Amino acid sequence: MNPSPATLKDVAAAAGVSVSTASRALAGNPVITEQTSERVRQCAEELNYRPNAQARALRSSRTHVIGVTIPSLVNPFFATMAQVIQQEATARGLSTIISSTAEDPGQLNASLDVLATQRVDGILAVPYNGSEASFERLRKARIPVVLLDRELPATGLSTVASDPRPGMDAAVAHLLANGHRHIGYLSGPMTTSTGVSRLAAFQAACERHGVEKREIYRGGYERADGHAGTLTLLDRGVEAIIAGDTMMSVGALEACHARKVIIGRDLAFIGYDDNVTLRLQASPVSVIDQDVATLGRTGLRLLVDLMSGASPPTTVTTPTTLIIRPSSDFIRPADEVRT
Incomplete structure (x- = not known):
């Protein structure tokens, strides 16, 4: 009488793992460590294990x-x-x-x-x-x-x-054209490619347009970072602020409300990414939009x-694009400086 062929359960028992772990190891699932996978494969070979053809077809099918x-x-x-x-x-x-x-x-x-x-x-x-x-x-x-x-x-x-460069360049040029020459930027974290590339785009735009007075707050993509950063930039006397992401934009609005700084009159503000929160402000917010x-x-x-x-x-x-709204679309008198 011929012995019954080895099953996946037999392989799992020989390798000292669960049936599901043995199955994943034989399927090459990256979640299973290489050491465990090698032990399962070796046991399968020693037991002359052959996967059931129907089960193999099921595993290879798409899940949608x-x-x-x-x-x-x-x-x-x-x-x-x-x-x-x-x-x-x-x-x-x-x-x-x-x-x-x-x-x-x-x-x-x-x-x-x-x-x-x-x-x-x-x-x-x-x-x-x-x-x-x-x-x-x-x-x-x-x-x-x-x-x-x-x-x-x-x-x-x-x-x-x-690409943040087209939108950022247009934002800096727009602020300068309206007389906002002391510009602050709320930067995202340097642990993300977007934090790095957007800061570089801001710096390059300032160089290209001759912005001599610029301030940078390095934070994270959180509302609290936007709030703290905006207060810091306001204390430095900026006339305009560009935010580097959506949540920092929201935090910036909260900081301005807390300080009773009126956006669109006292401060020119440009957020990042278009959304209903920014559009429904008393002074709808200009944005650099990624679509x-x-x-x-x-x-x-x-x-x-x-x-x-x-x-x-x-x-x-x-490409990114600048959507201009009242938060930044006002002329600052030449002799007016924020303190």
């Missing part, structure tokens, strides 16, 4: 589910991005798993690992510097990935991001192409 990781669902920019992606995905017959990572690289890495175990067909992710290793594991596992908003050049992954809907739709289209085996461009860059 994609993962989306964003830094925050409180931030209107990323909430809109998630909504656009979900709507576009639904129209294409795809379901989405959305994870908010709280601007924390550790949470991003954990979310990516979980999405990998859920056998998603692909992932759209807003990355952080320092998360390269997690994306490398996804690449080795052949899970299609498209980065959104922020770049990680070392990964070589397809990326959709905006988040286009970013989200473009990212999803690239991911779908990747999942179908196509090779999309490594990087797609969309």
